[in-house]
Amino acid sequence: MTTPTPATTGASGSAGLPDGLPPGMPALVRPYGDTTGDGMVQLSFTLPLPAGKRAEGAAAQLARKMGMDAPMVVHAKPIGDGFTFFVVYGPVSHVVDVAAVEVVEREYPLLSPKEANAAVRESLHRKLVVVGACIGTDAHTVGIDAILNVKGWAGEKGLEYYREMKVVNMGAQVSVPELVERAAAEQADAVLVSQVVTQRDAHVHNTTTMSAAFREAFPAARRPLLVVGGPRFDESAAPALGVDRVFGRGTTPGEVASYLVHAVASRSGDPAPARIPA
């Protein structure tokens, strides 16, 4: 197997090098396992087959079809009648073109709670009202609580900590009509929805139902900002979901607070807040 040397790296001002890459970032990469660029990856999946040699052969065949050369089945465990869980390890031949990767860049500055509070006071002259919920049958509240509850997440306080925000956390398994009604009653500036269960695309279905209901219930100028979050959302899917912003795994409360301040201020006609000196 040959190991391609990264041909170019991102560097500002150098002729012939790819645009958009931070200086020093390689333009082409392969996975790293034991040695640089050896292409080693680990893959886990379940097959609906009883554990045994045939199932292990089937797992290796699948890995080969997925582009893994000489896959090793390093773990096989029966998980109930007729199902086996596998971990397969081996080299892939594919090269990643880093310059072609598309990411959703943060379009707003990160503010401290003090800066966010000051920006809300300046742009709204009242508290920013946030209504949050887990909708549909989803009972996974840890994610939305991480963003909203005062104790927060990853060392950052949740939105309840922000003096200039009023937070209404409706909890789990909230129906879309209940959410719309509460958002209207609270005159919410933003509605924050969490979706963790993605089986049969429940998160997509629930989110599009929710965004359609808000569009029907509110005139465009008075509709609250619609923000959805959860570990398996694609952050670039906001337009398709009919929401203003999508947040994925690892989101912190400070990112959400900063986004809300930026988006609400932009909507109210004020310029987006710049960082305010502490």
Ligand code: B12
């Ligand atoms: C805890 C847990 C539970 C608890 C939930 C308790 C509670 N009060 O929340 C209980 C035991 C009730 C539970 C039940 C079920 N669970 Co469960 N659960 C988990 C588990 C282990 C952790 C989830 C969690 O708390 N993560 C920590 C939080 C902080 O992370 P997070 O949710 O990603 O949130 C972050 C971001 O995504 C983002 N975010 C999330 N929401 C929002 C919203 C907004 C507005 C914003 C801005 C950001 C944001 O910010 C957060 C902080 O960074 C996961 C597996 C895992 N390791 O993730 C399975 C998991 C989510 N559960 C799963 C399943 C299948 C179920 C059940 C269906 C099991 C069953 N057969 O009964 C039920 C469903 C119950 C229901 N009606 O929803 C599956 C989902 C699979 C899928 N793809 O849909 C998982 C992935 C486990 C698995 N591998 O199979 N579960």
